[in-house]
Amino acid sequence: WTGLPFDRSSNDLTAHTLRAWDTWRESFSPQTRAQLDKPTAAALRFLAACQDPDGAWTPLWFGNQHVPGETNRTHGTAHVLLALAAHPHTPTHVNLASMRSRASAWLIAAQNPDGGWGGDSSTTPSSIEESALAVDALATYALTDPPEGTSSALLPAVRSGAAFLVAQTKN
Numbered sequence: 001w002t003g004l005p006f007d008r009s010s011n012d013l014t015a016h017t018l019r020a021w022d023t024w025r026e027s028f029s030p031q032t033r034a035q036l037d038k039p040t041a042a043a044l045r046f047l048a049a050c051q052d053p054d055g056a057w058t059p060l061w062f063g064n065q066h067v068p069g070e071t072n073r074t075h076g077t078a079h080v081l082l083a084l085a086a087h088p089h090t091p092t093h094v095n096l097a098s099m100r101s102r103a104s105a106w107l108i109a110a111q112n113p114d115g116g117w118g119g120d121s122s123t124t125p126s127s128i129e130e131s132a133l134a135v136d137a138l139a140t141y142a143l144t145d146p147p148e149g150t151s152s153a154l155l156p157a158v159r160s161g162a163a164f165l166v167a168q169t170k171n
Contacts (some may be wrong), residue, residue, distance in 0.1 A: 001028065002156055008060065009046060010059060011046075011060075011076055011079075011136065012048050012059035012062065012075070014046055014047055014080075014083075015047070015079040015084075017082035018043055018044075018084075019082065019086065021036055022086060022088065025088075027138055044087075044094040045093070045094055048062050051099055051102065051103070051104075053077070055105055056086045056110075057073065057080045058072075059072060059076030059078075061080065062075045064138060065119075066119055071119070072120070073110070074110060074117045074119055074133065075133060077107055078130075078137040079139070081100060081107065081137040081140075084096055084100050084145075085100060085140045085141040085145050086106040103137075104138060105152060107138055108153045108154065108157045109121070111134070111157055112124075113150075114126050114164055115161055116128075116161065116165075117134040117161070118130055126168075135158055135161040135162055138161070139158045141154070142155060142158060
């Protein structure tokens with residue numbers, strides 16, 4: 001299997017792994033929790049290293065046919081922000097606050113005028129899937145680790161995204 005395009009580390013799968021570890025962490029023994037510290041720190045360092053300069057992450061597994069190269073940075077960024085927003089353990093060598101802030105800023109900037117999100121910046125058509133992911137990530141971030149003074153754009157983005165979803169699903 002080695003050498004295939006999908007046979008490499010990815011930020012979307014790393015985010016899912018972090019969320020799983022964080023979900024179950026408190027039910028593990030102290031010894032198991034301690035054993036998770038090293039791979040958790042490595043996962044956070046990996047996410048920090050592969051975050052794009054503009055704050056987004058490009059996932060390995062999911063694309064969008066409306067984006068050149070069929071990538072889906074909305075999907076990747078939302079999944080990583082969900083993992084980081086809910087992550088309770090903050091090693092001092094990774095600046096989680098900066099990663100979260102840059103990711104939320106990217107998602108807010110990528111929101112379409114209709115309130116939804118597509119697979120990348122606001123030039124791709126909005127979809128229910130990408131919009132739901134972005135709203136979930138931004139709302140989770142706002143509730144669990146809001147930036148100081150909560151960004152004036154964060155809550156309006158969540159509200160307009162939720163309105164888009166309500167309209168698209170016919171209430």
